[in-house]
Amino acid sequence: MLLELFSANQSPAVIQLFTEVFSDSEGKEEGQLIGHLVTDIVANTKAEDLIGFVALEDKEIVASIFFSRLVLPNKQAGYILSPVAVATRQQGKGVGQKLINAGIKHLRALGGEVLVTYGDPSFYSKVGFSQISQDMIKAPLVLSHPEGWLAQSLSEEPLVPITGETACIEALNHQKYW
Numbered sequence: 026m027l028l029e030l031f032s033a034n035q036s037p038a039v040i041q042l043f044t045e046v047f048s049d050s051e052g053k054e055e056g057q058l059i060g061h062l063v064t065d066i067v068a069n070t071k072a073e074d075l076i077g078f079v080a081l082e083d084k085e086i087v088a089s090i091f092f093s094r095l096v097l098p099n100k101q102a103g104y105i106l107s108p109v110a111v112a113t114r115q116q117g118k119g120v121g122q123k124l125i126n127a128g129i130k131h132l133r134a135l136g137g138e139v140l141v142t143y144g145d146p147s148f149y150s151k152v153g154f155s156q157i158s159q160d161m162i163k164a165p166l167v168l169s170h171p172e173g174w175l176a177q178s179l180s181e182e183p184l185v186p187i188t189g190e191t192a193c194i195e196a197l198n199h200q201k202y203w
């Protein structure tokens with residue numbers, strides 16, 4: 026398995042991957058929703074605000090992940106992990122964790138300080154995330170599942186509460202995703 030940075034010419038394959046994976050796991054409607062999200066992310070996010078990776082096997086994209094900038098009111102370098110998908114037949118073999126850990130390493134090298142995500146705590150706790158309250162870091166939109174609000178420090182320093190509003194990229198700035 027080869028991991029590489031996402032490049033724009035991989036957009037069609039990556040959109041298809043996310044649509045298929047989420048259709049398989051969550052149903053067709055969710056597959057379409059996440060397919061649209063990824064379409065919007067890759068088309069409408071400034072290059073400096075977006076970092077994506079793909080995992081390739083025999084030149085085929087079998088997994089992908091996006092990190093984008095989360096503006097924090099205390100000026101720390103914040104990112105959000107969303108979304109990530111591993112091809113249905115490749116799930117449960119460690120690919121997801123490998124991709125997330127490679128992304129974290131890359132964000133650290135870029136000087137990233139805080140990483141948040143929104144998902145299943147039992148999976149994301151395997152790659153360093155802990156559940157946080159909105160007193161620690163406020164979510165940019167209203168959370169329909171507050172127990173899925175997760176974060177980790179990317180620096181040597183532990184997370185400290187951050188007061189004030191946060192802002193995500195435009196593609197994620199829609200209540201239907203939260």
Ligand SMILES: CC(C)(COP(=O)(O)OP(=O)(O)OC[C@H]1O[C@@H](n2cnc3c(N)ncnc32)[C@H](O)[C@@H]1OP(=O)(O)O)[C@@H](O)C(=O)NCCC(=O)NCCS
Nearest residue numbers: 050108109110111116117118119120121122144145147148
């Ligand atoms: C969630 C996902 C990215 C994990 O990637 P993966 O390569 O299958 O997972 P890994 O093999 O690295 O890790 C497997 C571990 O995570 C757990 N796990 C895997 N998928 C999980 C899920 N959907 N929910 C909770 N735990 C999960 C497994 O129990 C396993 O734990 P174990 O190793 O202790 O048995 C992948 O299954 C996927 O794309 N799922 C569908 C889309 C999705 O839910 N994306 C995440 C939300 S943005």
